[in-house]
Amino acid sequence: xxxxxxxxxxxxxxxxxxxxVERLIGVLRRAQEDGRIPVLVLTGGSMGKASxxxxxxxxxxxxxxxxxxxxxxGDERWLPAGDAERNDQLADDLLFGSVDFDPxxxxxxxxxxxxxxxxxxxxxxxxxxxxLDRIDLALNGVGPDGHLCxxxxxxxxxxxxxxxxxxxxxxxxxxxPPPERVSLSFRALDRxxxxxxxxxxxxxxxxxxxxxxxxxxxxxxxxxxxxxxxxVLWADEAALGRN
Ligand SMILES: O=C1O[C@H](COP(=O)(O)O)[C@@H](O)[C@H](O)[C@H]1O
Numbered sequence: 001x002x003x004x005x006x007x008x009x010x011x012x013x014x015x016x017x018x019x020x021v022e023r024l025i026g027v028l029r030r031a032q033e034d035g036r037i038p039v040l041v042l043t044g045g046s047m048g049k050a051s052x053x054x055x056x057x058x059x060x061x062x063x064x065x066x067x068x069x070x071x072x073x074g075d076e077r078w079l080p081a082g083d084a085e086r087n088d089q090l091a092d093d094l095l096f097g098s099v100d101f102d103p104x105x106x107x108x109x110x111x112x113x114x115x116x117x118x119x120x121x122x123x124x125x126x127x128x129x130x131x132l133d134r135i136d137l138a139l140n141g142v143g144p145d146g147h148l149c150x151x152x153x154x155x156x157x158x159x160x161x162x163x164x165x166x167x168x169x170x171x172x173x174x175x176x177p178p179p180e181r182v183s184l185s186f187r188a189l190d191r192x193x194x195x196x197x198x199x200x201x202x203x204x205x206x207x208x209x210x211x212x213x214x215x216x217x218x219x220x221x222x223x224x225x226x227x228x229x230x231x232v233l234w235a236d237e238a239a240l241g242r243n
Contacts, residue, residue, distance in 0.1 A: 002226035013200035044087035045141030047198035076109035146220025150183035195227030
């Protein structure tokens, strides 16, 4: 099953972040009340940063036992550990210092200086994804070109969604730097229960219009992803082309 796209909007990026974080806290809290350790997939980019900072500062963050949340990333840039451009470094800088996570439940993509090849790092992440019973919630920043994770438009090699496609893939010659990355594939995103697309700012408006269109002849990657329980486009007024 996959869920159609629902739009949730707010006047600007700050108000949008507040709404996203409030809902995120509710989703994680309910999973914990059911006795589970929820799986949360983080994202990079502008709204990824805003969400991390938003969780760290939120008045209700104490409603979640963050040591009982499993954390993954939708994609990672193939750079040395500690590089400011890595997506996990954003979480180190903006979230993990303020909120107490269990390091054993924080699953980073290997760093480029860890001694693995890019392909081996992707394969190791794919194995990890394969072991998960469920993926509760995935945050996905949408790029101005309509990419999500490191799944870029026009790259048929990355956009396959068949049984032969690994759950995590090595990305080479990415149109956005750095050129090498590891990304969840559509086959992995197909397992996500609540798939959220995040977009703020006028530069995202052309891509978001296409993501919302029911009859785009060549749907953008962000327009193809669907959660099994819900698919929500969280967008501010500018990204919706309203100002
Ligand atoms: O490269 C990436 O970019 C996007 C979104 O970036 P933005 O700055 O345009 O918001 C993000 O989806 C992804 O995780 C990241 O690696």
